[in-house]
Amino acid sequence: MIKGEHISKSFEGRTVLNDISVEFETGKTNLIIGRSGSGKTVLLKTLVGLHTPDQGRIFYDDVCYTELGFTERKAIRKDIGMIFQGGALLDSSTVVENVKLPLDLFTDQSEEEKRARVDFCLRRVRLEGADHLYPSELSGGMIKRVAIARAIVLNPRYLFCDEPNSGLDPQTSVVIDNLIQDITREYNITTIINTHDMNSVMEIGEKIVYIHEGHKWWEGSKDDILLSDNRELNDFVFASAMAKRAKQQIVK
Amino acid sequence: MFKIFEQIGRYCQLMGKVFSIPEKPGIYGRRIMYEMEALGFNSIGLTAIISIFIGAVITLQMAINLESPFIPKYLIGYATRETMILEFSSTVVALILAGKVGSNIASEIGTMRITEQIDALEIMGVNSASYLILPKVVATVLFFPLLTLLSIIIGTIGGYIIASATDIMIPAQYIEGLFYCFRTYSIVYSLIKMAVFAFIITSVSAFCGYYANGNSLEVGKASTRAVVASSIVIMLFNLILTQLLLT
Structure with a gap:
């Protein structure tokens, strides 16, 4: 569990987070959503230190x-x-070197043990045959998979994801979302995802916190969103005319 | 003025982080070897080309300007040697390396900062300053003095080639001048200077890159700041070291 109590943060006199109290549960995919500039990235970076x-x-x-x-x-x-x-992969390191780095720095495992762990994590994110490629030689989806493999290589208890789907096509986004959700459940991790991708919200949003102008404006699950009458939340989530019509249909 | 002191304070803080106890010294060994190749070995070509031409030009200039029956010709070789050892192969080569290596370090670390690679290291619990900067500092402090030695040797060879290829003097006189009043301490002085300059180039450039923020424009500015600041500090320390070591 990760909990924030009355968090405020300003930059050069401009308040970005205003008295936010929030709790993120273990074993669930917790989402922070909000418009660009609403303060969600600052909240995530504050939570992570x-x-x-x-x-x-x-x-x-x-x-x-x-x-x-x-x-x-x-x-x-x-x-x-x-x-x-x-x-944020190290440009001068290959896929294997990037994933192995935390093991090199924080464990006393032998090279064989480290290699086995790296191979396991790369298989887990379904990325094989790219061991010796550099980040510049990878596609956006592959970069995200390597980043996930590096993030889980030390068996973390807490996983933070800052817009993991940005720049990816909808299909790859869903794959990455499901991968993060599977890992969260499998290892019972507290996962916090910062996103403004509505597909992610509807796909994996077990707990959602909506940030609006630096305030916590709403919280609930993906099912609650459909029934919520919070105006700002609805304007954000159902921004397009088609999405508004879809919501009206669901409410009916 | 206050900003300069603020920057010096931040630089000292960063150096404190850089020289804190490393997580795994073994990892640093591998990174030092990598940086030696990237920053030192890859600078051999540039150093050699510039040194051979400067050595030749110094010899030519000396021959033209010391044209007198009262001045023995071997002094041309002597003057070339002294110029190469005392100033060119340490100070001028350091300024050239500040341009090549300094801008490389600042842009590399600056790019890592704006693409969140440094944040990723910090999140992992890695001392990013030490992990990224210490191997570069150690590699250059160890390797750049070798470039100075190489520059001295190649520069004097350049002088010999021009002496042989033209009629300005007999090559044997040039060789005689190279060994005239030779003091080993001059070489030591030059190597000490280069070791200090290597530290300045790497640490100042890394500092400029480490605190870059914003976008690629800022990385470019950090790179320029790195070269300018390193060059100024090198000139300042050249004066201080010459006063301390030669008087």
Whole structure:
């Protein structure tokens, strides 16, 4: 479980997050949604520790992360996997080297053990035969798969995904979404996904938090969204005329 | 003025992170070898080409300007050697490397910053400053003095070639000048200077790249800042080191 209590964050006097309290459950795919510039990426980066909140506390299970020192935080960070929007693979390393890096740095496994673990993770994300390719030689979907493999290689307890579907076609997006959901259930991870892809919301949104202008505006599941009368949420989720008609049909 | 002190403070903080205890020294060994090839070995060609031409030009200039029956010809070889050892092969080569290697480091690390690769390392619990910058610093501090030695040797060979190819002097006189009043300490001084300059080029350029933010334009600006700042600091330390080591 990851919990944020009264989180506020400003940049150069501009408030981006305003008193947000939220709880994300273990074994579920938790989604943060919102318009571009609503503060969802800042919320995700604050939860993961890349930004320090101006106010509020963040809990990883029972541990208050915001009150930890550098060394204790480092220990928790080894339990965190993160998938960045662009993949954030190291350009000068091959697929195998990218996935193996956390094992090289934080385990005392032999080369054979590390290689076996890397192969397992690459198979798990259904990426084989690309071991010695560099990120520049991979497609967008392959980059995301490598990023997922690297994120899970150390068996994380917490998985953060920043717009994992950006730049992908709808079919590949669904594959990546399902992969993240499967991994979440299989390893009982607390997964938080930051997205504005409505396909993802409807596909894997077990718990959804809608951020609007730096505030937590709404929370619920993908089924609740269909029945919600929250105007801002409906304007965001059912933005097109076709989506509005679809919702009216469902409500009827 | 306040901004300069702020930048120096941030630079010192970054160096504190860079020189903190590494997670796995074995990993760093491999990365140092990689950086030696990328930053040092790949600079041999440029250093050699520039050194051979500068050595030849210095010899020609000396021959033209020391045209006098009262000045022995071997002094041309002596002057070429001293110029190469004392200034060119350390300071000028360092300035050239600041352009080549410095901009490379700043743009590489800057790109890693804006594409969130550094954030990814931090999330993994890796000390990104140490992991990315320390191998580059160690590699250049160890390798660049070898480039200085190479530059001295090739520069003096360039002088010999021009002396042999033209009628400005007898090559034997040039060789005599090369060994005239030779002091080993001059070489040591040159190597010490280059080791310090290597540290400056790498750390200042890495600093500029590490704190780049925004888009590719910012990476370009960081790269330019790296070359300018490294060059200025090199000139400042050239003065300080010369005062400390030669007087």
